[in-house]
């Protein structure tokens with residue numbers, strides 16, 4: 001496969017995800033799950049995702065659909081449409097799969113996937129992470145990773161706006 005075909009192969013449907021998760025379980029591969037908007041990817045995203053990948057053998061990233069983002073962050077967001085956000089995440093060598101969700105939270109996706117590890121960045125408290133009770137309930141782990149200060153998508157947008165680039 002070409003590099004772009006390798007990236008495209010990581011863009012998963014629920015059926016793809018189910019099939020791959022079964023295979024990973026067969027070989028006792030720990031599946032790590034995280035989720036987010038990932039609009040305007042920045043070093044904070046990259047740092048925490050790389051560390052998340054090190055928590056297991058497979059990293060799956062759930063990405064909010066455009067409609068879901070608008071419900072969470074307002075009509076002006078996202079800047080980058082879903083397809084672009086997913087492709088950029090899938091291009092990271094330490095990401096094994098990317099899947100979109102259209103709901104306000106990834107709870108149903110987490111219950112479907114049953115990851116061994118659920119992780120978010122340090123801007124969250126562990127107990128507040130959606131899916132915390134469920135993942136703990138089936139014996140999984142829930143954790144946060146260090147927040148890289150000074151990096152946020154909102155910050156990028158604000159800096160662009162103040163410099164008249166928007």
Ligand SMILES: Nc1ncnc2c1ncn2[C@@H]1O[C@H](COP(=O)(O)OP(=O)(O)OP(=O)(O)O)[C@@H](O)[C@H]1O
Nearest residue numbers: 036037038039044048120121147148151152153154
């Ligand atoms: N600076 C950072 N350091 C570490 N993790 C981060 C950082 N910023 C965001 N994250 C994590 O990345 C994931 C996606 O977050 P999100 O897309 O909301 O990023 P954001 O930069 O906070 O965006 P926004 O500014 O629009 O809220 C979340 O799990 C979040 O905890």
Ligand SMILES: O=P(O)(O)O[C@@H]1O[C@H]([C@H](O)CO)[C@@H](O)[C@H](O)[C@@H]1O
Nearest residue numbers: 035036037038104105106128129130
């Ligand atoms: O990019 P964000 O804002 O960190 O992503 C949100 O995370 C929420 C989180 O999982 C709550 O614990 C989630 O509910 C929401 O849908 C966004 O993915």
